Ligand SMILES: [Zn+2]
Ligand SMILES: [Zn+2]
Ligand SMILES: [Zn+2]
Ligand SMILES: [Zn+2]
Ligand SMILES: [Zn+2]
Ligand SMILES: [Zn+2]
């Protein structure tokens with residue numbers, strides 16, 4: 238507690254717009270008296286603390302561009318965060334979020350949203366989640382999604398989509414409508430087939446990354462992946478695959494069991 | 508006065524014929540002159556002045572009498588005031604004298620005046636042009652080389668002649684010229700265009716830039732012609748990004764070259780950190796978990812292609828680290844910058 242206070246006082250004296258409060262054993266924002274009045278700060282990093290909640294008043298920091306709350310114990314977020322006018326990067330890696338507040342997708346300028354290693358599932362996302370058109374990177378790795386809604390196509394500026402180690406059974410074809418996507422991580426899910434629209438993506442370029450390991454791909458897809466991502470992309474665009482895919486639509490391959498043991502995730506601890 | 512030379516010959520019945528001059532008949536075998544329907548004794552068909560036969564039968568008639576060419580000229584025909592010869596045919600009466608049309612010429616430039624008219628100027632016959640010049644000179648003015656009238660305002664000098672400026676338009680912008688126009692490489696330009704030549708010529712349309720000049724890529728541009736090399740939309744003052752002599756809008760620069768900082772999303776001006784399929788500016792290359800700055804030498808771990816410093820990685824839940832390690836082993840080893 239005194240550690241954090243000292244840092245705050247020093248920061249106030251220096252008028253430093255970047256506030257580092259990492260690993261200070263902070264359990265609640267009440268220990269950070271005066272922080273919410275330091276409206277000049279542009280970055281607030283509170284990683285590796287013991288925060289369980291975030292006060293709505295944090296949104297008073299109207300100049301904040303980067304908010305990093307990695308590795309805390311946060312179970313709930315205030316809706317007010319999504320009204321922060323300059324917030325561009327919000328990092329909530331390794332927390333205990335089961336849900337996001339209704340209306341959470343209202344961020345005006347959010348570019349990077351990192352929700353890695355939480356407990357989010359299909360029903361956790363508010364209706365306007367995919368309205369965040371300014372989003373460049375969306376990190377949803379290590380959560381419990383089984384499906385993503387077709388609304389994802391609204392994220393026109395999305396360049397990075399991480400879905401590593403969820404429970405995804407299938408991907409929406411609308412991912413193929415994301416013109417700027419250059420990183421797609423779907424390792425460690427329960428995927429068997431890919432929508433042909435994925436072939437629209439420029440995943441074979443040297444500026445792109447497609448991570449696909451740890452899924453139960455049907456043999457034709459597994460064979461192409463063996464040859465390389467460019468072979469897969471050509472194949473997804475082929476008439477052969479189109480026919481095969483429509484056959485799979487009526488006669489779906491069996492859904493593989495979850496391949497990741499999530500029970501040991503610290504985010505599950507209640 | 509239009510003389511008609513008329514050589515005569517006859518073939519009529521002689522008893523009824525009489526000489527138009529003396530009224531006598533003709534002897535048989537006598538030569539009869541027939542001219543304009545009348546008959547003469549040969550000795551009667553002569554010049555009324557010198558009584559000689561008409562040379563080649565050519566005579567001139569005046570007031571009912573016939574004259575030889577010489578006497579006709581002497582008695583009646585005018586003399587050209589220039590060459591002194593008789594004037595047969597068209598006579599130009601001007602300046603109190605007679606002239607052959609080809610002899611009545613401008614006293615300054617010698618152009619024929621018969622059909623164009625002339626102006627009396629100080630006892631001389633002058634063409635309009637020369638008259639204007641003389642008059643202008645007297646007034647200290649010029650005459651337009653195109654329309655030959657006096658240039659009351661400032662003249663335009665072009666290829667060694669003077670003109671009314673309004674006969675010309677600017678080669679670049681087409682505006683009607685005034686006396687401030689400038690000649691350049693045998694072409695005329697308005698002052699504005701000329702002043703801008705040599706310096707701000709638009710790098711896109713090659714025309715002079717008359718309004719706001721954008722200077723970029725070592726060239727000048729019309730505001731509306733400085734545009735993204737990919738989508739061709741003008742920047743209109745918005746930020747642009749340069750690469751290999753071309754300018755791009757943010758979207759296309761990023762799309763084509765991908766050199767925006769992952770954190771600030773701005774084009775990286777100075778040193779670039781490139782790793783994990785991303786780039787960072789010097790200020791923003793930091794651990795994605797604790798935001799601590801890193802440098803080239805900092806060893807870092809990778810999670811979803813984000814950099815994680817060693818301290819943070821060690822704070823990750825053990826089971827998470829185990830899974831990340833397993834994944835790295837599954838993927839082909841390629842990230843040299845990632846210690847394991
Ligand atoms: Zn003459
Ligand atoms: Zn003349
Ligand atoms: Zn003129
Ligand atoms: Zn001009
Ligand atoms: Zn131009
Ligand atoms: Zn463009």
Ligand SMILES: [Zn+2]
Pocket residue numbers: 768769770771772773787788789790791
């Ligand atoms: Zn940056």
Ligand SMILES: [Zn+2]
Pocket residue numbers: 794795796797798799815816817818819820
């Ligand atoms: Zn760190």
